[in-house]
Amino acid sequence: MTFLGMPAGGGNLTGAPFPEAAREALGNSQLRRNLAKATGTIRAKRANVVGELPDWEALRAAGAAIKDDVLANLDEHLVRFEEALTSRGTHVHWARDADEANRIVADLVRATGAREVIKVKSMATVEIGLNEALAEIGVHAVETDLAELIVQLGDDRSSHILVPAIHRNRTEIRDVFRRAMPGVDPALTDDPRALAEAARRHLRQKFMTVDVAISGANFGVAETGSLVVVESEGNGRMCLTLPRTLISVVGIEKLVPRWQDLEVFLQLLPRSSTGERMNPYTSVWTGPTEGQTSHVVLVDNGRTATLADPRGRAALRCIRCSACLNSCPVYERTGGHAYGSTYPGPIGAVLSPQLTGVERNPTLPFASSLCGVCYDVCPVAIDIPSMLVHLRDRVVAAKRTTPESTAMRALAWAMSDARRWRRLVRLGKFGRVASRHVPLPGWSAARDLPTPPQQTFRDWWESR
Ligand code: SF4
Numbered sequence: 001m002t003f004l005g006m007p008a009g010g011g012n013l014t015g016a017p018f019p020e021a022a023r024e025a026l027g028n029s030q031l032r033r034n035l036a037k038a039t040g041t042i043r044a045k046r047a048n049v050v051g052e053l054p055d056w057e058a059l060r061a062a063g064a065a066i067k068d069d070v071l072a073n074l075d076e077h078l079v080r081f082e083e084a085l086t087s088r089g090t091h092v093h094w095a096r097d098a099d100e101a102n103r104i105v106a107d108l109v110r111a112t113g114a115r116e117v118i119k120v121k122s123m124a125t126v127e128i129g130l131n132e133a134l135a136e137i138g139v140h141a142v143e144t145d146l147a148e149l150i151v152q153l154g155d156d157r158s159s160h161i162l163v164p165a166i167h168r169n170r171t172e173i174r175d176v177f178r179r180a181m182p183g184v185d186p187a188l189t190d191d192p193r194a195l196a197e198a199a200r201r202h203l204r205q206k207f208m209t210v211d212v213a214i215s216g217a218n219f220g221v222a223e224t225g226s227l228v229v230v231e232s233e234g235n236g237r238m239c240l241t242l243p244r245t246l247i248s249v250v251g252i253e254k255l256v257p258r259w260q261d262l263e264v265f266l267q268l269l270p271r272s273s274t275g276e277r278m279n280p281y282t283s284v285w286t287g288p289t290e291g292q293t294s295h296v297v298l299v300d301n302g303r304t305a306t307l308a309d310p311r312g313r314a315a316l317r318c319i320r321c322s323a324c325l326n327s328c329p330v331y332e333r334t335g336g337h338a339y340g341s342t343y344p345g346p347i348g349a350v351l352s353p354q355l356t357g358v359e360r361n362p363t364l365p366f367a368s369s370l371c372g373v374c375y376d377v378c379p380v381a382i383d384i385p386s387m388l389v390h391l392r393d394r395v396v397a398a399k400r401t402t403p404e405s406t407a408m409r410a411l412a413w414a415m416s417d418a419r420r421w422r423r424l425v426r427l428g429k430f431g432r433v434a435s436r437h438v439p440l441p442g443w444s445a446a447r448d449l450p451t452p453p454q455q456t457f458r459d460w461w462e463s464r
Contacts, residue, residue, distance in 0.1 A: 009302025009355030011098030011128040015340020018363040022338040031167050035335050038166045039326045045275025046323060046377070053271070062264045063380040067317035070255050071307060077222040077255045078298065084225025088287030090294045101299045102133035105214065105247055108295055109139050112245050114212040120229055120236035121145035122216025123320055124249045124299060126158060127342040130214070141214065142206050144235040146199050153180035159336035160344065161322040162273050167335050170195060203235060213239035217250045218319070219265060220296075222257050226286040227296070230269060230279045237283045246294045252303050253316040265319060268379035272321035302355030311390045315351045317380040324374035324384060330367060339364060346374035350387045358394045365391035425456050 015021065025031060050056055070077055082092045095101035109117060117134065119125065119141050131141040131152075143152045150165040151158050154176040158164035165173065174190040177198055184198055215236065219228040227248055229236050240246060256262060270279040288294035307313050325331045325345030336344030341352035341361070349368055353361035365388050368374075374384040414424050 006305040006308065007096040007300050007302065008305060008357050008360075009097065009127075009352075011102075011301065012126060012342045013302070013352050013356045014360055018338055018340065018367040021340055022334040022367070025334040025338045030169075031335055032333060034167055034169050035332050038163065039332050042163075042275055042326045046272060046326070047275075049271045049275050049277055052277075053267075059264060059268055060379055060381050063268050063319075064314075064317060064382075066256055066261050066264060067319075067380055068314075069257060071253065071313055071316055074252065074255075074307065077257055078252060081220055081222040081225060081255055082298075084221075084223065085287075085296055086225075088225055090225065090287055090296055093295060093297045095297055095299045095301070097301050098128035098299075101128045101249060101297055101301065102130055104297050105130060105249065106133055106137050106139075108245070108247055109134065109212055110137060112212050114139065114210070114245075116140045116142060116206075116210050117212040117214050118142050118144050118206050118210045118239050118243065119148075120213065120215035120239045121148050121231065122214070122249060123161060123342060124216045124251050125214060127251075128249070128299065128301060130249065142203075142210065144203050144206065144239055145231070146196070146233060146235070149199060149203070150176055153177065155180075157337055158342070160325060161320050161347075163322075167337075203238075207235075207238045207242055211243050212245045212247070213243040215240060215246065215248045217248055217254055218269070219262060220250055220255045221259050221262065222255050224259055224286055226259070226284050228262065229283045230266070231281045231283075232274065232279060234281045237281055240283050240285060241289060244292055246288065246292055247297065248295070249297045249299060252298050252300055253307075269319055269321050272319075272323040272377070272379040302357075305357070306351075306354040309354065312350065312354050312387055314382050315347065315354055315384075315387060317382055318347050318351065319380060320347075321379055323377040323379065324382075327373045327377045328368070329371065329373075330369060334367075339367065346384045346388075347382070350382075350384055350391060353391055353395075358391055359398050362395045362399070365395055422458060425458065 053059065085092050093104045095104055115138065117139060119131075121143070125131070134141050143149045145164075147163050147165040148158070150156075150168060150173050154165075154168070156165070156168075160166040168176070170190040170192060173195055174188055177184050177195065178186060178188055181198060181202055184202070188194060188198055215227075215229060217227040218230050220226070221228070227250070229240065231237070256265065266278075266282065270276045285294075303316060306316055322345070324347050325336070328346050331345040336348075339345065339348045339352070341348050341364070343351050346368060349364045353364050358365070368385070368388050370385045370388060372385050375382070378384065415421050
């Protein structure tokens with residue numbers, strides 16, 4: 001049940017209908033080759049490292065149970081989290097939707113006087129459209145994650161949760177760098193080391209000069225008020241420690257109750273996402289570092305409404321590992337742009353429609369073959385196929401035309417204009433005839449059809 005006043009998700013959660021966007025993607029054979037190669041490689045790595053753990057299924061069950069506890073008691077965990085954050089000197093802000101979150105961050109950045117900010121890779125900030133909102137107040141946001149940087153310089157959109165530039169091969173990346181990276185060597189080759197070195201030089205100058213950073217968080221620990229970012233490159237850690245102002249934008253479902261719970265997720269996440277036993281960089285901060293001001297913006301943007309549906313809320317367990325994307329045969333052929341939302345692939349097909357309301361994303365629950373592989377690989381055991389069926393049901397129910405809904409629409413049309421309504425009421429005498437001769441099976445079988453009066457109230461009133 002969704003109560004009035006629950007905020008619907010806004011920002012980058014909707015786009016062109018999936019069938020249209022997918023048709024366009026399917027016509028691009030280079031895209032399909034890039035996707036098949038990249039997802040095939042990550043899939044094989046994941047299968048290897050997951051196969052090493054005899055207790056993988058127990059870990060999955062633990063991850064699901066911890067997240068279910070978070071969702072069942074979200075109000076209490078959030079209050080505890082806020083208290084722990086503020087007691088250690090972090091300023092906490094609450095945002096109902098994307099607009100409100102953007103406004104809060106824009107005001108905080110404006111107060112520092114900065115014209116540029118550096119960013120740690122964050123899905124939440126892409127979801128709310130933060131870079132665009134900052135651009136409107138004249139602030140340039142620099143992505144420091146390599147794949148996000150490629151997408152940003154290419155004036156492109158992310159196609160994957162973890163590898164936003166998965167749809168690009170290295171020759172295309174070289175062309176993007178040559179075209180859009182300031183000061184880049186025009187003879188830059190497509191050798192991966194040369195590309196990484198060019199990005200490193202570009203970013204180093206930003207790390208040393210920009211004084212405001214914006215991050216997301218993979219996890220927030222309710223009992224200690226700690227935030228956790230896991231990454232592969234170490235660029236995020238530079239953003240978290242060097243700038244004097246740190247603003248973290250965090251979805252309200254990102255919490256775990258206890259410090260010890262991280263033990264489960266720091267095993268599940270790297271194995272599921274990049275096929276590694278441990279992720280290379282795990283940054284944890286509890287309050288600001290010395291000389292730093294830190295803010296946390298807790299964002300709803302449709303999450304409370306999602307929580308209200310008992311059959312759909314498990315989508316909020318998602319830890320954004322992208323294993324379901326890398327395994328999905330539909331995603332492998334269409335890529336992420338076809339989903340029209342920050343969250344592509346199987347998780348996007350269930351999460352985005354719930355965050356926005358299914359009526360604003362009616363094609364996404366059908367963007368799946370229901371093969372079930374997404375459920376098999378999900379480290380927190382989200383039953384995406386069952387959820388897809390449930391959401392399809394909601395889409396169909398929202399669209400269904402019944403005799404009653406048709407009659408109500410006709411009545412609304414008639415009553416929306418006083419003269420039209422008056423003329424129709426006068427036609428009531430036809431109703432007297434119809435009531436005797438028009439069969440209404442099902443309705444009139446058990447009821448007498450009321451006979452309209454000879455004279456309407458208006459006619460009687462005017463004749464006085
Ligand atoms: S739904 Fe599961 S597999 Fe997909 S991104 Fe989320 S946690 Fe990973």
